[in-house]
Amino acid sequence: MDLTMHSSVVVLGGGPGGYAAAFLAADEGLEVTIVEAEPRLGGTCLLRGCIPSKALLHVAKVISEVEELKKDWGIEYEGAPKINVDTVRARKEKVISNLTGGLANLAKRRGVKIIQARGSFVGSNELKLEGDHDSIPEDGKLTFDHCVLATGSVPAMPPSFDIGSDRLMDSTGALNLADIPETLLVIGGGYIGLEMGTVYANLGSKVSVVELAEGLLPGADRDLVKPLAKRVDTMCGGRVYLNTKVGSVCEVDDQIEVTFEGPNKFGHERFDRVLVSVGRRPVTRGLGLENTKVVVNSRGFVECDNQQRTADPSIFAIGDVAGDPMLAHKATHEGRVAAEVIAGKKVSFDKIAIPAVVFTDPEIAWAGITEEEAKREGRKVTVEVYPWAASGRAQALNLTNGLTKWLVDPETNRVVGCGIVGTGAGELIAEAVLAIEMGCEVTDITESVHPHPTLSETLMNAGEVYFGTATEIFKPKKKAASA
Template identity: 80%
Template sequence: MHTPLVVLGGGPGGYAAAFLAADEGLDVTIVEAEPRLGGTCLLRGCIPSKALLHVARVIGEVDELREDWGVSYDDRPRIDVDAVRARKDKVIDNLTGGLGNLAKRRGVTVIRARGSFIDSTTMKLEGDDPSIPDDGQLTFDHCILATGSVPAMPPAFDIGSDKVMDSTGALALADIPENLLVIGGGYIGLEMGSVYAGLGSKVTVVELAEGLLPGADRDLVKPLAKRIEKLLEGRVYLNTKVGSIAEAEDGRIEVTFEGPGRFGHERFDRVLVSIGRRPVTKGLGLENTQVVVNQRGFVECDAQQRTADPHILAIGDVAGDPMLAHKATHEGRVAAEVVAGKPAAFDKAAIPAVVFTDPEIAWAGLTQEEARREGRNVDVAIYPWAASGRAQALGRTEGLTKWLIDPETQRVLGCGIVGVGAGELIAEAALAIEMGCEAGDISETVHAHPTMSETLMNSAEVFFGTATEIYKPKRKPAAVAE
């Protein structure tokens, strides 16, 4: 069995690459071990987590009406876990079914099998799909490697209990535990912790670093950290290490803590380990090819997604940070065009990142943390949402919008937003950075009022000292050397 192009992995990068390659006239085969297309993002990541976050967010909004708006309800909402789980699964089914239909309409062959490399142009297929040839081998001219990533689970935490979960287990929503420990204050831990807290669990978060969301700008994290502290009633412990995990005689999970805020033993009904993800590059037979895998487990590739093996390209999580579905999709399209003989390359000025907590955090382009590490001189223009009429009307004034601007050229280099709907707002910033816009392009673009999108314009106005709702001395023009 031979195919000109095989895509190993049917996630958002893999199916995007396969579909575009088919649109370009190539004969394409997807090899995917899962029974459905969609990968981690659709089956047990981005989509199901956002469906559950929606539920938690609406419950939170009801609580806000009680606390701040004089609207009262008789009692707390009653959670039907089976119904919530079924609704989440229905969303997944609808989307995966659509992908299957799109593959058929494009003439893309989908083989349900686990694929591994025998050599640079031959793949071994293992599974019970009747389309697998008798010899279990598939030869190809080119392969796009799109095997994604899996949750990292330290051996010390892997005690063989289903009560110690990774993100996949947490999204299965087996029950709503009375007490849940989240190990890791990154975006996955905070998102899932918010879900379970919204559904009624008593959630505790422990983070080894000195702050939540390590790597994100501190001014963006601060409003979220304050709200998380309130949501979890202060059960957020920083600079704290989890020493050991064991199953106690009562069936609960006993955890030892080592830190200034928390020290000693405590028992939980469930524990979520969310300390990052690792690329899936082991067990694929890559050692039988010329592909180079670095010490972190990522496949080395160039701007055209080509690896050191002329027959193999790599995209998505296996191709390096950031591990984001939208980055995988764009890399997949580049790889497909390269295989089709087009002069494509992945050269993005901004890859937006979003933390779907409440409030959301989003950023694109250069961050303040990066500018500080690199010693880059930038102007930071911040517009506090307390000055926004829309934010005041929503009762959510804790947010802010900021631009990072080159002081010489006035070109926008980065943007950070924290607040309700930040994930939707960041798209304008990504476009502006990608187009090389100047701050004046943003400030002079008419934005609808009253909206949160205005804060992007207002933040640019802060740079010039012309923001209407806040006072900041007008920016002086740069001196001209004589």
């Protein structure tokens, strides 16, 4: 008698893409099993990424706002805030626990089986399961009709930085919040490094940032980055080193000694802790993919089409393993596409605008085509900017360093891109995503009544700038083209 366990659909990985695929497949009436090495569902995003970092960023934001009240509004508090690291860490863990517990309950109610194991392919329709959890079948095998590969990504760690010291951290180590170091160096000026640098700076660390490129957040439009770069420079006390390479790192006397090679920073300096944040790599190694027909490209991503199908008819790929951008919300939508395709529906992943958000202070968000992309591709767009200094709501909140901009196709008047920098940008960008996906023209934005006074008005106002009709700023109307 064959005792090998079989499931119609197996999802390898229990992150945002994985559990979204599993839950929708179950809702479609399919038999579903999630294979996840962690004891809890949620993946990187929930366990050691998006959610815990945003919980800590909330703490940092409140501390920053209290300081602003003291400085600019005449509100007086006695003494400096005292940070109880154990309580902060416990609160962060409570948020994670609440959410993972909810996922486990949802899986149970949907009849989704969860196997806690490390899964690897022995063929196109079979996984080998490793671990010691009692959910693993006795023979350690799981066969399937379809598998959704959702193994995500891990922090990249250059071999020269991997010195075996817990004082040299990746993003996971930084989120563990072992202590508040007196000095912290962030290697990498991308969104993860800047977010975690913001957390530690507001908790009391003396933070420095080193970036190999000529500016922070490479790839984002410079006008969006400028207000943040100014804030980061102030936060770090001028210790932001651009165009600078880290030559070597080593542990010396309970500190990390770092060698710098750059125009404004050269030589050695020691730090209590160092955060290495130089990107992420997809988890495709060690999965036995060579035993399937799945194709992995030179960057480690699985090649798949817009229905998330790989070169192996039985295997789909979603999320970080399926290519850039490595974003949880992209993974979720791809997971749902894969589930519906497996269920026999004619769907595809055809999103025009996948929003990106940097949860720093100020936040940066964009969707659709960026100004940098338009320049590279030689695409003609009209860029219209509305400065938050003209917004009554921004003035009341002392948030005048923000801006909202639309990128418009001048031939059709359709909005094709949007960028926002300022508090709440991550919330505001959703309107732009909908507008771009719906193929809205600028008038669809300007003729929609926005509540006053709000920051959401700046989306309408930026559209009015396009026509030269913005009330709070003066920009002459465009002249009609001569016959």
